[in-house]
Structures are given as structure tokens and as C-alpha cells.
Amino acid sequence: MVEMPASVRSLSVLWMFLQPFFSNGMLAEETQKSKISLDPLWNRIIAEDDVTLTCIGGESLGVNSTKWYHNDTLLLNSTSSSLKIINAKIQDSGKYICQNKGNKQSSPVHLEVFSDWLLLQVSAEVVREGKPLFIRCHTWRNKNAHKVIYYKDGRGLKFQYDNFNLSIANVEFKDHGTYHCEAFIQRIHHFSASLNVTVIAANISIFWLHTSIPLLMWILFTVDIGLFISTQQQLKLFLKLKMKRKGNKAQDPQPKKKDRKTSDPHLKPDPKE
Structure with a gap:
């Protein structure tokens, strides 16, 4: 088994740490969602006020580029990026969601109309x-x-x-x-x-x-x-032990005995043995 280099292993750890931020959409998904802005910026208004909701993000300039939902009901007559509410009524209160082409649905905006x-x-x-x-x-x-x-x-x-x-x-x-x-x-x-x-x-x-x-x-x-320093130290220790073993072999005064039976192929075996 080939061991992964320390630098590659470190990058892998870094990617494992960062992956949830990008793959689960904390950063990436936010850029793909539509967003609703209000003009004026108040989500609490009085009856007969005017307010414009604008869907931001994606392809918002084309014809039929936007879907608007009021209390989860699709507004079939509202397909532009701007939804204008003139002389607001109590029944205009509720949850609004938009979706531009190429984007996901926006987070809901709650509009409250008071008398x-x-x-x-x-x-x-x-x-x-x-x-x-x-x-x-x-x-x-x-x-x-x-x-x-x-x-x-x-x-x-x-x-x-x-x-x-x-x-x-x-x-x-x-x-x-x-x-x-x-x-x-x-x-x-x-x-x-x-x-x-x-x-x-x-x-x-x-x-x-x-x-x-x-x-x-x-x-x-x-x-x-x-890890690099530890590896270098272990390598030096290994080479030092190897050189020491070679030195011990060179200083050994008694050579190994050769097997008479196998050292000379032409030597005939002794029948008395």
C-alpha cells in the first residue's frame, strides 16, 4: 500500500473541513437563490399604502421571467420581476415568494397590512x-x-x-x-x-x-x-543501525564453517559417515 504524502494528506484534511461550506450550499446556494426587496423597505404598512416587491437574481429582465406566490398560490397575472401593490388592502397581507429563471425560490417575505x-x-x-x-x-x-x-x-x-x-x-x-x-x-x-x-x-x-x-x-x-523532521530522524537512525551492523560483520574473527557436503560438488561422500 502506497502511503499518501504528508502535503497531499494535509490538503485532503483542509478540503474535508471546507467542503460543507461549499457543497451544502451555505455559500454557493445563497448565490443561486432569488431574493425579494421592498420599496419602501417596510414590511408593515397601513391600508392604502403603496409598496413594490422586486425579485432579484437570475434572469429577471425577460418576458415571463418571474413567478410570484402569495400564501403559496401562484399569481398568474404577475410575471415580471416587480410586483406593485397599490392602495394596499388587508387581504394583501401574507407570505410572498418569488423565483426568477435560473434561480431557486426566494426566502419568504411576510407583508402585514394594518388598519x-x-x-x-x-x-x-x-x-x-x-x-x-x-x-x-x-x-x-x-x-x-x-x-x-x-x-x-x-x-x-x-x-x-x-x-x-x-x-x-x-x-x-x-x-x-x-x-x-x-x-x-x-x-x-x-x-x-x-x-x-x-x-x-x-x-x-x-x-x-x-x-x-x-x-x-x-x-x-x-x-x-x-512529520518531515520525524521522517528524517528515523531515516538517519535506520542508516546508522545499518552501518553499525556492517561494521560488526567486518570485525568478526571467526568465519562461518562451510558444509563439506555441499561446498565441493566433486567430493565423494564417505561411506562410513
Whole structure:
């Protein structure tokens, strides 16, 4: 059996380590999936708002290039990469999925349509640490709002006379919690429903991949050097023992006795033996 060289063996180990990231689709499959973007970016809207859903990825510019699904039902009349919802209604709420030619189906986007005067909107209900978060106190038909206050876990965050958006440039774990807002619309005091924002750790898998590969390469290199040195030492020891055995044979004063029966083929056997 031929033994695999240490360097080839190390590369094999490295491939076994990296293979799940590429073959199981953590990196490769993400580039093959369609993706839905919202304009405006809020997935919580008030009745009569407008919103456009765009399917990104693959062949999205051709005729009949996109399939749209609403609550798992194919929308036969929507085949372009953009799905426009004008004067949204409550029945427009639900799960949306798209698929462009050459790509897999997108992850679902959930659109919620409310019938209310005031609605708290966030750019994402689940956000990673270090990412930005935008919060908006939205009014029905974009009516003017005054004396706007944002709250987190029941405590006031910020007050301003005219309506404004609240932004957090780099979200931290302490920013997770329940948010709501209040404002005066046409001299009537209104409160939004509360919304929970969850903050999760940064993308550990990609970060760990980027930081651990150099470390793994260094470990494999160190192991290779160790194997090479060990092999060299074993070879020197083997050659040293071999030379020692040859020296012992040369110094042996008693040569081996030859068998009289077999050393000379012409010697006749002695009948007395």
C-alpha cells in the first residue's frame, strides 16, 4: 500500500473541513437563490399604502421571467420581476415568494397590512449586531404628526415636535426589546401597537470561516514540518543501525564453517559417515 504524502494528506484534511461550506450550499446556494426587496423597505404598512416587491437574481429582465406566490398560490397575472401593490388592502397581507429563471425560490417575505392611524415600522424585526436599524412612526395617508415620542420597553427614547425617523447605526444586544410610538394627529392623541425587535449575534459562520482558515493552514504546515523532521530522524537512525551492523560483520574473527557436503560438488561422500 502506497502511503499518501504528508502535503497531499494535509490538503485532503483542509478540503474535508471546507467542503460543507461549499457543497451544502451555505455559500454557493445563497448565490443561486432569488431574493425579494421592498420599496419602501417596510414590511408593515397601513391600508392604502403603496409598496413594490422586486425579485432579484437570475434572469429577471425577460418576458415571463418571474413567478410570484402569495400564501403559496401562484399569481398568474404577475410575471415580471416587480410586483406593485397599490392602495394596499388587508387581504394583501401574507407570505410572498418569488423565483426568477435560473434561480431557486426566494426566502419568504411576510407583508402585514394594518388598519390604524399610527403604525411603528422597522427595517428588520430580527437584526444582527453591528447592522443598522431604522424605526419609523408612520401615519395613515401620511398625515402630519406632532409631538412624536419613541419608546423602548415602556421608557421614552426620544421626543420631537415634528415627525421624524429614529436610526441606530450599529445595533448592540442592548437594543433588543419592545418598541412603540405615540403622536398627535389632527389634535387627537394616538398610540401605535408594540413591536418586538430581536438582536442576534453577528454572522458567526462566515466570521469563523475567515478567521479559522489561516489558523488551520498554519497548524497543517506545522504538522507537515513535524512529520518531515520525524521522517528524517528515523531515516538517519535506520542508516546508522545499518552501518553499525556492517561494521560488526567486518570485525568478526571467526568465519562461518562451510558444509563439506555441499561446498565441493566433486567430493565423494564417505561411506562410513
